Amino acid sequence: MVERLSDAARQAAMFDLTQWQLEEPAEAIVRRFKFKDFSEAFAFMTRVALLADAAGHHPEWSNVYNNVTIRLTTHDARGLSEKDIALAHRIDALLD
Numbered sequence: 045m046v047e048r049l050s051d052a053a054r055q056a057a058m059f060d061l062t063q064w065q066l067e068e069p070a071e072a073i074v075r076r077f078k079f080k081d082f083s084e085a086f087a088f089m090t091r092v093a094l095l096a097d098a099a100g101h102h103p104e105w106s107n108v109y110n111n112v113t114i115r116l117t118t119h120d121a122r123g124l125s126e127k128d129i130a131l132a133h134r135i136d137a138l139l140d
């Protein structure tokens with residue numbers, strides 16, 4: 045069973061995730077992405093979907109044309125866990 049992060053661990057993790065916003069009190073992290081067009085946005089979503097599924101950890105997300113919003117939280121822990129932090133870093137790495 046995956047554990048919710050402590051307040052201190054959550055703050056420490058956010059320090060490295062400068063593009064992500066902590067959503068409270070729901071305990072999720074959110075990042076908005078903007079692409080050239082729908083095709084680029086959807087290609088990105090496809091890549092995220094594959095790595096999320098490989099990790100067994102899935103985003104809540106939305107797409108409107110060239111905009112993608114990704115919200116990460118751990119349903120099993122009812123809050124933010126290390127799995128969200130790890131997936132956020134992997135998503136960020138797709139854009140480097």
Ligand SMILES: C[C@H](O)[C@H](O)[C@H]1CNC2=NC(N)=NC(=O)C2=N1
Nearest residue numbers: 100101102103117118119120121
């Ligand atoms: C059995 C399966 O691994 C779990 O239900 C996974 C699937 N993907 C998940 N994704 C997210 N975001 N939170 C979860 O708790 C979660 N649980």
